[in-house]
Amino acid sequence: MNVGELPTLRRLRAPADLPARAPIPGAAVRLALVAVAVALALLVYGPHGWFYVGVLLALLAASVPDYMFGWLLILFLALGELGHRAVLDWRILVLIAGVHLLHILAGLSYVVPWRSWLSPVALLAPLRRFVVIQVPCQLIAVGALELLAPAANGHRPLTFAAFTLAGAAALALLARLLLRGR
Amino acid sequence: MAPTLVASAAIAVLLAAIAVIAGNLVIALMALPLIVAVSIGWDRLPAADDQLSTRLTLTDAGGGHVAYRLETTLPERVAAVVVRQSLLGAEPRELVLAGPQAGELAGEVALLHSGPQEVVRFELRLLGDEQAAISLPEDPIVGELVVAPASTRVRSLPLPVRLQGMTGTHESARLGDGGEFRDIHPFSPGDRLRRIDWRATARLGMNAGELYVRRTNALADATVLIVMDSRDDVGEEVAEWSRNAAGKKGLSSLDVAREAASSLAGAYIAAGDRVGFQDLSSRARMIAHAGGTRHLWKLARAIEVTAPSQVPFRHRRAPIVPPGALVYLLSSLLDDQPVDLALRWLSGGHRVIAVDVLPPPRFVRADRRQRIAHRMIMMARDDRIRTLRSHGVELLRWATDEGALPLAARLELLSRPVRRRGSRAVRR
Numbered sequence: 001m002n003v004g005e006l007p008t009l010r011r012l013r014a015p016a017d018l019p020a021r022a023p024i025p026g027a028a029v030r031l032a033l034v035a036v037a038v039a040l041a042l043l044v045y046g047p048h049g050w051f052y053v054g055v056l057l058a059l060l061a062a063s064v065p066d067y068m069f070g071w072l073l074i075l076f077l078a079l080g081e082l083g084h085r086a087v088l089d090w091r092i093l094v095l096i097a098g099v100h101l102l103h104i105l106a107g108l109s110y111v112v113p114w115r116s117w118l119s120p121v122a123l124l125a126p127l128r129r130f131v132v133i134q135v136p137c138q139l140i141a142v143g144a145l146e147l148l149a150p151a152a153n154g155h156r157p158l159t160f161a162a163f164t165l166a167g168a169a170a171l172a173l174l175a176r177l178l179l180r181g182r
Numbered sequence: 183m184a185p186t187l188v189a190s191a192a193i194a195v196l197l198a199a200i201a202v203i204a205g206n207l208v209i210a211l212m213a214l215p216l217i218v219a220v221s222i223g224w225d226r227l228p229a230a231d232d233q234l235s236t237r238l239t240l241t242d243a244g245g246g247h248v249a250y251r252l253e254t255t256l257p258e259r260v261a262a263v264v265v266r267q268s269l270l271g272a273e274p275r276e277l278v279l280a281g282p283q284a285g286e287l288a289g290e291v292a293l294l295h296s297g298p299q300e301v302v303r304f305e306l307r308l309l310g311d312e313q314a315a316i317s318l319p320e321d322p323i324v325g326e327l328v329v330a331p332a333s334t335r336v337r338s339l340p341l342p343v344r345l346q347g348m349t350g351t352h353e354s355a356r357l358g359d360g361g362e363f364r365d366i367h368p369f370s371p372g373d374r375l376r377r378i379d380w381r382a383t384a385r386l387g388m389n390a391g392e393l394y395v396r397r398t399n400a401l402a403d404a405t406v407l408i409v410m411d412s413r414d415d416v417g418e419e420v421a422e423w424s425r426n427a428a429g430k431k432g433l434s435s436l437d438v439a440r441e442a443a444s445s446l447a448g449a450y451i452a453a454g455d456r457v458g459f460q461d462l463s464s465r466a467r468m469i470a471h472a473g474g475t476r477h478l479w480k481l482a483r484a485i486e487v488t489a490p491s492q493v494p495f496r497h498r499r500a501p502i503v504p505p506g507a508l509v510y511l512l513s514s515l516l517d518d519q520p521v522d523l524a525l526r527w528l529s530g531g532h533r534v535i536a537v538d539v540l541p542p543p544r545f546v547r548a549d550r551r552q553r554i555a556h557r558m559i560m561m562a563r564d565d566r567i568r569t570l571r572s573h574g575v576e577l578l579r580w581a582t583d584e585g586a587l588p589l590a591a592r593l594e595l596l597s598r599p600v601r602r603r604g605s606r607a608v609r610r
Contacts, residue, residue, distance in 0.1 A: 022277045068185070071193040074216070078197050078209045086207040095208070100215040107186040107313030111264065116276035119283055122262045126313070133218050141211045148207055166210060167202035170217050174195055177224050 022117035029112050030062040033105040037061065037073055040098045043091060044080035061106055070106020074099050088145035096141050097134055104130060184227060184314035190220045223312025228259045234308065234317075240301060240325045243290050250302045250325055251288040256281050259310060266305040270294060272429040274303070295428060296331035296440045298489050300324055330486050331440035336449035337590060338597035340576075341404050342508035343533050350403025351454045358400020369393035404455040405471050405504045408443050408481075411513035411520045412436060412463045415490035418541040420556045421548040433581075435514040436490060438539040442512055442580045443485045451478040459484050460501050462520070463491035471504050494519060500526040508533045514540040516559065521566045524575050535596065536570055538579040 041054025057076055061069035077099060086092070104126050112118065148162050194216035201210035235255045243249040256263065263284035268274035269291050284306070291301055302325040308317040345354050353361050366382045369392075377395040386394055416423050417431025425431075443459070450457045451473060458471030459481050467484050469477075500523050503509055509527050513520040515538060528534045540563075545553060567577060576596060582589055 022279065026276070026278065068189045071189045074193050074212075075196060078200065078212050081208045081212070082200075082204055082206060084208065092208055092211070096211050096215065099212045100219065103190055103216055103219060104313070107190070110186050111262075111307075111309050111313050112278050113264070113276045116264065116278055118278045119280060121280040121283055122278050125261050125280065125311070129219070129222065129311070133215050133222075137211070137215045137218070140214065144207060144211060164202060167198050170198045170213065171195065173221065174191060174217060177221055178191065 022119040024118040024120060024123070026112045026116035026118060027114045029105060029108045029118070030065075030114055033070065033102070033109050034058045034062045036098060036101055036105060037070075040077050040095065040102065043095060043098070044077050050076075050080065062109060065106065065109035068106070068110075070102060070109065073106075074102055077102075086145060086149045088142060088149065092145065093138055093141060096137060100130060100134060100137070184223070184310065187220055187223050187227075187312060187314045190216055190312070191224075194220055219312055223310065223314050226259050226311040227314060228257045228308075228310060233257065234306065236304075236306070236323050238302070238304070238323050238325050240327055246293050247290045248293055248301055248327060249288065249290050251286065252302075252304055252323065253286050254284050254306070256284065256308065260308045261311045262309040264307040264309065266307075268303040269301070270428045271300055272427060274305075278309075293327075293329055295434060296329045296437050296486065298326065298328045298487055299428065301327050328486050330482065331437065331444050333448060334441060334445040334589065336445050336593060338594040339404075339449055339453055339455075340508065340533075340535060340593070340596040342406070342506055343531070344506035345402035345404055346506055347403050348400050349454075350401045352402050352404060354400040354402035356400045356402075357397055359398060360401040361399030364397045364399050366394050367397050369395050403473070404450065404453075405458075405507040406446070406450050406455055406510065407458045407460065407471060407503050407507045408447060408485075408510045409460045409462060409501065409512065409523075410439055410443055410485070410488055411511065412439070412461050412488045413491055413494060413519075414514055414516055416514060416516070416540070418544045419547070420543050420545055421552055423552075423556075432544060433541045435539045435541060436488065438541055438580050439512040439514075439537075440485055440488060442537050442539060443488075443510075444482055446510060447481045447485065448478060451475070451481070456504075457481060458504065458507075461488050462497075462501070462523070463493070464488075468501075471507070497523065500530075503527055503530065503532055506532070508535065510535050510537055512537045512539050514538070515563050515566050515570075516540070518566065521570060524570060525573055528573055528575055534575045536567075536575050536577050538567070538577060539581070541581050542583050 037058030038055055041051050041058065045051040045054060054073065054076060057069055057073040060067070061073055077095070081095070108126070144162075194213050197209050197213035197216065200206070201213060234257060237253045239251050239253075241249045241251075254263075260281045262281060263279050265277045265279060265284060265287065266274045267277065267287075287304070293299075293301075304323040306323070341352060345352050348354075348358055349360070357364065366379060366386070369378060373395045377397070378393050379396045382394040382396070383392070386392075415426065415434045415436040417426070417434040419430060419432045422431040447457050447459065454473060456471040456473045457477070459467070459469040461467035461484070467488065469480055469484050494517065497519075509524075509532050511520055511524050511527075511534060513536065515521065515536070520536075524534050524536055543556060545556075548556070571577060578592055578596060579586070580589065586592075587595075
């Protein structure tokens with residue numbers, strides 16, 4: 001293989017293009033994470049007090065994803081719901097979808113270097129799975145809130161029994177998955 | 183293996199526990215998609231014994247380009263791949279591709295330098311579903327290539343002070359066969375009968391039996407030693423002298439040195455001379471002088487694999503040069519050691535031509551400090567060149583500067599016959 005026209009001091013050429021189409025900057029994932037997290041913190045806490053803790057956690061989650069601040073943020077948002085009464089409204093449904101989205105974006109921020117470039121095809125699978133999981137979850141949420149949410153007088157006949165059953169089932173499922181020898 | 187899954191699972195369990203303890207329906211509903219997602223991610227983790235297999239091929243794409251193709255067979259259930267790619271040693275770029283997209287990665291690179299070089303380097307990291315990083319970065323997949331230098335046609339060949347042997351293509355000063363007409367001389371014992379010039383004998387002979395012969399010069403060949411100083415490899419971009427990034431430094435001194443060495447070796451071997459090669463930084467790259475096509479292949483290989491050593495060479499004695507050889511010292515002359523060696527060879531009676539291989543400088547992106555540093559380095563280099571010239575070492579600049587004579591003309595000047603006066607070479 002011959003290098004060609006060296007004696008004429010040829011000008012340098014730009015390196016060849018990337019071997020695949022990847023037009024989305026990796027930093028966009030982290031920006032999306034911050035945007036979703038700030039919106040959810042605003043939804044849960046309102047524009048004051050704990051909201052700024054949410055913003056701080058969002059920034060930490062985006063800047064140092066290795067420390068898993070994204071999932072701490074999910075816990076922080078969930079704890080904000082302790083003071084609220086469960087009623088069927090858009091806010092709860094958005095929160096359920098938002099927390100799931102936050103989980104996906106935190107995971108992506110962890111594995112995608114911020115200076116990298118993403119192929120849109122690589123984002124299709126997480127997006128498809130998000131929809132596939134969210135559709136039944138939202139339906140379950142609507143049904144559960146309709147049936148199990150405490151009444152305005154605080155009376156909740158089925159809530160404790162349903163909670164105990166659902167929580168135990170979820171824990172059993174997780175335990176089975178985690179303990180299954182691979 | 184999958185820290186994101188572990189974190190998600192931990193948070194999902196925690197949320198479920200809080201929901202049960204506090205009797206909060208919303209927190210339970212928030213935990214639900216996480217539990218499902220983690221379950222799917224965990225269930226779809228690839229088996230630990232599945233291996234990634236890759237095959238990287240490099241092919242000549244013509245026009246100074248090389249095409250690379252990385253074929254990858256991914257383990258089952260790999261959702262995405264983080265590809266870290268570096269071309270020609272430049273800063274790596276990272277891509278996140280879906281699994282099927284990473285099956286075949288191909289592209290082209292413009293070759294910028296001769297010699298051994300890393301054309302492309304890939305590092306792959308596999309991702310499972312739910313963004314589970316399921317592998318540490320794999321061992322790098324590296325495509326390396328040795329690129330032959332360009333070759334310049336050399337028409338005029340400078341010769342050593344003394345030619346050797348009785349065969350070759352160069353005219354010798356000695357009596358012998360094969361060369362040009364020398365003189366008409368009275369026949370003496372030992373002269374061959376076929377050399378008798380009957381016309382001259384008829385014209386000049388005074389007595390019967392007085393014969394005259396035509397005498398010719400002998401032919402001879404030259405012995406040439408090409409010595410390459412491969413310690414440094416500096417490019418034409420002065421701002422890149424410290425970083426020395428292959429993609430940014432432009433034409434480098436070793437590119438010029440390899441081109442000069444292979445051009446000279448090819449021209450001398452084609453002329454029937456004997457050529458040796460020595461890399462000052464490596465004892466392994468020393469080839470004794472010889473002639474012939476097979477020897478030229480050996481020389482070409484030794485020249486093209488020459489790489490910068492980065493360390494100063496230490497020679498207690500100057501490398502041994504065959505008697506009467508012409509020495510070409512290919513150096514950027516940025517330090518004193520090649521100068522010392524050249525003077526030692528010169529004092530041993532050899533003709534020494536120092537080939538200056540430093541490319542013309544360019545100052546794109548060079549700041550003021552770099553320009554001043556360059557000027558100081560050039561002043562020291564000019565002193566070395568003056569020292570060499572004052573002792574009788576001839577200088578040949580291989581790269582053509584603006585306004586300078588073309589290389590062919592400079593070689594033509596050096597090829598003129600040399601008359602020795604003391605230790606100095608005087609050109610007629």
